[in-house]
Amino acid sequence: MAYLDLSVDELHIAPFISRPVEQPRRGLSATEREAVKLARLDKLGSLRPAGRLHRMSQMVFGLSRRSNWLADPRLEALRRFGVAIAHGGSAVVEREEAQLKALGFSESQVASAAALASGFRSRRSSRSVGMYASLSATTVGIFVWIDRYLGDPQVSLMLALVLALPVWAIAAPRS
Secondary structure (H helix, E strand, C coil): CCCCCCCHHHCCCCCCCCCCCCCCCCCCCHHHHHHHHHHHHCCHHHHCCCCHHHHHHHHHHCCCCCCCCCCCHHHHHHHHHHHHHHHCCHHHHHHHHHHHHHCCCCHHHHHHHHHHHHHHHHHHHHHHHHHHHHHHHHHHHHHHHHHHHHCCHHHHHHHHHHHHHHHHHHHCCCC
């Protein structure tokens, strides 16, 4: 064990060192950007609390809380804001933006999170356009194939649509 000699002769008072005041960051940290990027995987329903069926399945099957929620309240607020920007209306966005500001995010951080999350909507819609284009091309291919064997374009069109509609219902992107 160490002995600390506190005699009056050797007692020195340390000088006061002032720390500089930290300026608020202008952008988001890497972890915060990753939390916003997680929003592209989530749907608008992830902002609502768990429903009765989910709570009942928790009790019966022992399932834990939804896996896409983040433990850190600041990161969860960023994820929710990203989901609101990508999927929600203006009321949802305003509510989540107010929550971000209440947690201490600056205007520039909120703006950078909004800019990052707004790209999700355009990427998702361009992917949807590609999916619809490929489904349309498949329908036309089915029509041409049936018409070659039947020779009647009206009947071929009806059969192609009947065959293509279930494919459309299964493969169409959901928002």
